[in-house]
Amino acid sequence: MPKPDSLQGSLDLLVLKILSRRPRLHGYAIMTAIQDMSGEVLRAEEGSLYPALHRMEEAGWIRAEWITKGAGRRARLYELTAAGRKQLAAEESRWHAVTSAVNRVLRMA
Amino acid sequence: MSLWSRMANVFRGDRLSREIDEELQSHIQEAIEQGRDPAEARRAFGSALRQRDESHDIRVIPWLDSLRADAVFGWRQLMKSKVTSAAAILSLGLAIGACTSAFRLIDALLLRPMPVAEPDRLYAMFCRGMGPGGDFRISDSNEYPQFRQMRSAVKAQAEMIAVSWVERADLTFGSDQGMEKAYRQYVSGWMFDSFGLKPALGRLFTENDDSTPGAPAYAVLSYDYWTRHFGRDPKVTGRTFRMGNDVFQIVGVAPESFTGTEPGVITDIFIPTMMHAGVTHDDWSWIRTFVRLKPGATRETVRDRLQAVFNAVQHERAKGFLGWPKRRLDNFLKQTLLLEPAAAGLSGMQTEYRRSLTILGVLVALVLVIACANVANLLTAQAAARAKEMALRVAIGAGRWRLVQLVLVESALLALLATLLGGLFAWWSAPFVVARISSPDSPARLVLPADWRVLGFALALALAVTVLFGLLPALRASDVKPVAALKGGDDPHSRRRLMHALIAAQVAFCFLVLFVAGLFVATFDRLSNQPTGFSADRLLTLETVAQPAQATVYWYQAAGYLRTLPGVESVALAGWPLLSGNGSNGFVSVNGAPPHELLAYFLPVSPGWLDTMKIPLIDGRDFLPSDTYPGAAIVNEAFAKEYFQGGDPVGKFFERTQGSRPFEIVGLVRDARYRNMREPITPTAYVPIRLAGSEHLQGSTFLVRTSRANPLAAAPMLRHEVHRARAEFRVSNIRTQLEINESSTVRERLLAMLALFFAMVALLLAGIGLYGVLDYSVLQRRREIGIRMALGASAGDVARRVTVDVFSMVLVGAVAGLALGVTSVRYIESLLYGVKAADVAMLLLPSMTILTAALLAAVPAVIRAVKIDPVTMLRAE
Numbered sequence: 001m002p003k004p005d006s007l008q009g010s011l012d013l014l015v016l017k018i019l020s021r022r023p024r025l026h027g028y029a030i031m032t033a034i035q036d037m038s039g040e041v042l043r044a045e046e047g048s049l050y051p052a053l054h055r056m057e058e059a060g061w062i063r064a065e066w067i068t069k070g071a072g073r074r075a076r077l078y079e080l081t082a083a084g085r086k087q088l089a090a091e092e093s094r095w096h097a098v099t100s101a102v103n104r105v106l107r108m109a
Numbered sequence: 110m111s112l113w114s115r116m117a118n119v120f121r122g123d124r125l126s127r128e129i130d131e132e133l134q135s136h137i138q139e140a141i142e143q144g145r146d147p148a149e150a151r152r153a154f155g156s157a158l159r160q161r162d163e164s165h166d167i168r169v170i171p172w173l174d175s176l177r178a179d180a181v182f183g184w185r186q187l188m189k190s191k192v193t194s195a196a197a198i199l200s201l202g203l204a205i206g207a208c209t210s211a212f213r214l215i216d217a218l219l220l221r222p223m224p225v226a227e228p229d230r231l232y233a234m235f236c237r238g239m240g241p242g243g244d245f246r247i248s249d250s251n252e253y254p255q256f257r258q259m260r261s262a263v264k265a266q267a268e269m270i271a272v273s274w275v276e277r278a279d280l281t282f283g284s285d286q287g288m289e290k291a292y293r294q295y296v297s298g299w300m301f302d303s304f305g306l307k308p309a310l311g312r313l314f315t316e317n318d319d320s321t322p323g324a325p326a327y328a329v330l331s332y333d334y335w336t337r338h339f340g341r342d343p344k345v346t347g348r349t350f351r352m353g354n355d356v357f358q359i360v361g362v363a364p365e366s367f368t369g370t371e372p373g374v375i376t377d378i379f380i381p382t383m384m385h386a387g388v389t390h391d392d393w394s395w396i397r398t399f400v401r402l403k404p405g406a407t408r409e410t411v412r413d414r415l416q417a418v419f420n421a422v423q424h425e426r427a428k429g430f431l432g433w434p435k436r437r438l439d440n441f442l443k444q445t446l447l448l449e450p451a452a453a454g455l456s457g458m459q460t461e462y463r464r465s466l467t468i469l470g471v472l473v474a475l476v477l478v479i480a481c482a483n484v485a486n487l488l489t490a491q492a493a494a495r496a497k498e499m500a501l502r503v504a505i506g507a508g509r510w511r512l513v514q515l516v517l518v519e520s521a522l523l524a525l526l527a528t529l530l531g532g533l534f535a536w537w538s539a540p541f542v543v544a545r546i547s548s549p550d551s552p553a554r555l556v557l558p559a560d561w562r563v564l565g566f567a568l569a570l571a572l573a574v575t576v577l578f579g580l581l582p583a584l585r586a587s588d589v590k591p592v593a594a595l596k597g598g599d600d601p602h603s604r605r606r607l608m609h610a611l612i613a614a615q616v617a618f619c620f621l622v623l624f625v626a627g628l629f630v631a632t633f634d635r636l637s638n639q640p641t642g643f644s645a646d647r648l649l650t651l652e653t654v655a656q657p658a659q660a661t662v663y664w665y666q667a668a669g670y671l672r673t674l675p676g677v678e679s680v681a682l683a684g685w686p687l688l689s690g691n692g693s694n695g696f697v698s699v700n701g702a703p704p705h706e707l708l709a710y711f712l713p714v715s716p717g718w719l720d721t722m723k724i725p726l727i728d729g730r731d732f733l734p735s736d737t738y739p740g741a742a743i744v745n746e747a748f749a750k751e752y753f754q755g756g757d758p759v760g761k762f763f764e765r766t767q768g769s770r771p772f773e774i775v776g777l778v779r780d781a782r783y784r785n786m787r788e789p790i791t792p793t794a795y796v797p798i799r800l801a802g803s804e805h806l807q808g809s810t811f812l813v814r815t816s817r818a819n820p821l822a823a824a825p826m827l828r829h830e831v832h833r834a835r836a837e838f839r840v841s842n843i844r845t846q847l848e849i850n851e852s853s854t855v856r857e858r859l860l861a862m863l864a865l866f867f868a869m870v871a872l873l874l875a876g877i878g879l880y881g882v883l884d885y886s887v888l889q890r891r892r893e894i895g896i897r898m899a900l901g902a903s904a905g906d907v908a909r910r911v912t913v914d915v916f917s918m919v920l921v922g923a924v925a926g927l928a929l930g931v932t933s934v935r936y937i938e939s940l941l942y943g944v945k946a947a948d949v950a951m952l953l954l955p956s957m958t959i960l961t962a963a964l965l966a967a968v969p970a971v972i973r974a975v976k977i978d979p980v981t982m983l984r985a986e
Contacts, residue, residue: 027132028139046154050133054167058115075139076132 011044011052013095016080016088019062023079027053030078053078061087118169119177129164133157175511176518183519190491194523197484200874201527201578204480205570206534207473207867212566213539215466217555218373218459221562222452224366226305232408233451234269234398234415238444239437247447249455250394253387255422259398262418266406270297270304270399271382274457275374279654279841280352288839291334291377293352294369295385295396301329301363303401310335311346311361318360319381322388327381328357332365334377355384368556370399373458375554391426397455400448412448419446434703458553462546465860468937472625472867475618477574479871482611483878485578488520489608490885492586499586512587520579521571528571535567545859581607605889608882609914613922616959619875620926623955625937626861626868628944631951633861635943636854642781642790643687644723647678648846649820650686651811651827655837658805661798665715665734667834671813674830676823678814682715682798685810686846687722688853692784697794699752699763707751710783710791711765713738713798719778721812729759729776737801739769743776748792763794772796785853787942812846820845860940876962879915883970887911894974895982904975911974912967919963923956930955 018033019025025033027049034044056062061084069075080088118125133154140150154160166174187194222228237247253271260269273295281288298319306313309332318327330338330345339345348359357380369376387393402411423442430438453459492499499512539557547553585607655664664682671680685691693711696704716732732741742763749758762771772794780790798809811831815823821843828840851858887894894907902910934946944951 026135026139028136028143032143046133046136047160050129050136050160051163051167054129054164058168069135073135073138074131075135076128 010095011048012056013088013091014042014044015049015052015056016061016084016091019078019080020085020088024077026075026077056084059087060084115168115170116173119173122165122169122174122177125168126161126165129161129168130157133160175514179515179518180522182515183522186519187522193487193491196877197487197523198527198530200480200877201477201484201524201574202530203534203870204473204477204874205524205528205531205567205574206538207531207870208470208477208570209531209535209563209567210538210542211466211470211473213535213557213559213563214542214555215470216562216566217539217557218456218466219453219463221372223304223370223454224306224364228452229450230402231451232400232402232448233455234400235447235449236419236444237447239440248394249397251396251398252391252394253382253385253396254389254391255419256396256398258422259415259418263400263411263414266403266414267411268299268303268401268403270300270401271396272296272300272370272399273382273385273396275369275371275376278352278378280350280378282348282350288841290841292369292374293378293380294371294376295380295382296370298381298383300399304367306364306367308361309364310343311359313361313363314379314381319383322383324383326355326357326384327360329379330359330362331368331376331378332362333368333375335362338377357384370397370454371456371458372454373456373553373555375556391422399451399455408448412446415448416446419444434706437706458546458555461856464937464940465856468625468940469860469863469867472622472864475622476867476871476874477570478577479615479618479622479874479878481574481578482615483874483881484520484523485582486608486611486878486882486885488516488578488582489585490881492516492582493885493889495586500590509587513583516583516586517575517579520583521575524571524575524579527574528567531570532567535563542859542863545862546855605886605914608885609918612879612882612915613918613925615875615878616919616922616963617926617929619871620923620955620959621929621933622864622871623868623958624926624930624951626864627951627954628934628937628941628946629857629861629864631944632940632942633854633857636786636857637851639782639786641688641786641850642724642779645846645850647815647817647820648721649813649815649824649827650689650844650846650849651813651831651840652685652808652842652844653811653831653838653840654808655806655835656839657837658807659835659837660804661800661806662734662804663835663837664798664806664809667831667838668715668717668811670834671811671827671830674826676816676826678816679717679721680814681718681721681812682809683718683812684713684798686812686844686849687712688782688785688846688849690784690853694791695765697752697763697765697792699761701764705752707792709748709752710793712783712793712795714795715798718795718812719743719776721814722781724781725779727777727779728757729774731776732797734799736775736797737799738796739765739772740801741775741797742772743778743795744774745778745780745790745793745795747780747790748794749777751792770801786850808841811840857940857942872958872962875959876966879919879963879966880969883912883915883967884973886915887970887974891974891977891982894977895979898977899979899983907974907977908971911971915967916963919959923959927952927956 014034015030018030018037022033027046030053031044031046031049034042053062053064057064057078060081062078063081064076064078066074066076137147137150137154140153141147223231225231233249234251235247235249236251239245251271256269256271263269275292275294277290278293279288280291280293296314298314299316301308301313302315308329311329313329314327318325328350335341335345346359346361349356350359351357357378363379369379382388382396385395387395400411400415402408420442423444427438427442430441502512502515536559543553543555543557668680668682671677684693694708695711697709698704714732716734716736719726719731726743727746729743732743744758749755752758752763753761757777758774759777761774763774764771778795781793783791783793798806800806811827813820813823813827817823824843828843831838831840890911894911897910898907930952931946938946
């Protein structure tokens, strides 16, 4: 099981979202994308990112392929599958439901 | 898909780990390229090994992965001790093979449903009560007119199907020279339809083909016969063959799966029942009756209706039994009908071999248990050697169930290999057994498919065996106390106690197998050494048919001609050979008194038959060519004793049915066996083969005593000469009398042979087990023995110490086996002949055998113990 991280269980959602915008990224690019787009607030740790990627790959939400990046180095690029797109929509709506609920509580209290 | 890929990943573990590593490395490379400090990037990344493990576990099915690891490890363990593994696999394989083989036979003969629609609705009709001979019996034979009445009485609830016994018949497709034998079965025309069978070619019978006696003469071939005989020629329909006096036209071929209704025999040719002369006779019992319940009908209501018809028919019939004693008449009317499930069909072989096969099944199961105990002991001993390894595993955090799994996987591997071996053994041995019970006279052909039923059984057996021999050692191995084991001082006694208990069980079962085998061997020995009362030396039997039927005088002439041939000592004729299983019986009344309680047997013979058979004449004379049936008779001693109170019957008279022409007894001869070796000598009357009214004979058997040692060498010549003696004669079957004698004890021989074989296997396994345990205990106690010897213990003392425990276990096992044997013997009593379970010899033999085997097994261990050198031993520790 991946250990709890600073993203509080939203790592899957972020990875899926990023891959839906920008297909074919490798792990490092996904990590930096999370960092950049969140304005350096969110940071996915390597120790959580790769298990999450592999878990989602086994679940069939994303698929990976190896490409050669010159000089014999290979990189593993990920992209979203149709199942992943569905999962993203589900996760997104769940996220909105949770955050709006949390916001409501914050407003009323 | 994901499950599949995770499953697949289990078997490409190394590559998977490499790929994960590569991806993680490329991440760090990427970070460095982006300008991060290499050391910092690596530190941020954390432990690569842990990451890899985590990802690895995500991408495989963890339990399957550990199973794979265990299997690989188990295989290495097996390969490490090749000899012991091979011994374990061999003994288990033999036992599993024997079990699977027994299952194949039992399944094919008794369990497997026929390939018909809804076989569970199919029942067979039996009649239970006192038979005409005054003996209790359950009979499955029926008469056709009664069948017809019954069928119309239950029309709404059930369909009734009549089938004859499958018999060998002579038929010819072309000229009479091409006479051949085929298995013929008369069946109701609506049988195929009712069974839901579709033709492989042409058409099958319908009700219309089976409505008027004697016509039309159609035939349906079995798929097997069509294949063997016609090479699946599609133009076979329309062809004709002659059988008896009728010419039959082939209309179609039955489906491949349907081989008739008699497991053990494969029908070649199906004929409508209406072609059988017995359809109009209410005293010919020649059909078996199947009842197929219609939806909604219950077995009880159908049975009650059938019983009502049966009672009415029996009452009508009883009116004809003049002068019957009241008790016998009452018994006759008190018979009840039974409907028994008959999904597997109905055959004489089932009745004959049901109990034998079941007992063999139990014997092989016992052998399997013995083999399991062996392997369990072996694994326990190995586990002792591996206690340190196990302790280490526990110490680095392996859970108990993980260890159980490890050992069980190893056992399963062993069992699987053994099952493969056993499968090969069963593949060979089941047909081998069928070939043993088959005789040229009545070939047994059992369909023995190796399908999911057999495969499922073998796999279930492998699983059961794994649990049986693997679970105890596994639990024990996993119960290891790391501290104690790593210190090197595990309690050796607890382990030995388990092994000793297993030895006792092994000996008990081995005793049982030996005991039963001894009984079977003694039975066969007594039966086959039973005096027959005639001489079978150099005697040939030539079953001969005449087409058309010939006058008796021509048969006598042919016999006379054969007598003149070189190499022929004497020739005679008989209706059928003695001990062939054929028989004709009837009630005898003396001096007009009511018929006697006991049935007498009759055999038509020619003059000179007594000489040829070498049955001594006590008083009176042999038949003359002029003697006829009825008229004259020669009787045996049992006949004289039964009907003439032991007085000399020569010159006296008896009648076969009251009021008919009497027989004058012209001779008294010594007893000879008539039907089989098992039943007591029957009162027998030999009667002239020549009939008083009609002179013609359709078939008879020439008995030829040759002067050569091997009578079969004369067979081709005799076959030719019979035809030459008279062109109408044709020999349809040649057998030696010896062969016939032997075939009457075929079941006993098979039982004795197989039981003896399994007894030897059991003894061998138990001996190996004993040897292993003793050897192990010497190995375990070598320190103790060394000290004892250093303190002055004698060799005899050491030997006694080493063996006393095990031998007391052998004794306990033998006593338990004895008790088991004596209590279980009543289940096999009906298969025994001339032996009593309580015979001292029968109990002593297995006891001595086991004791001898135990002593032999103990010798190497004792030698090893005595040869221990105290100095080396104490120094080594």
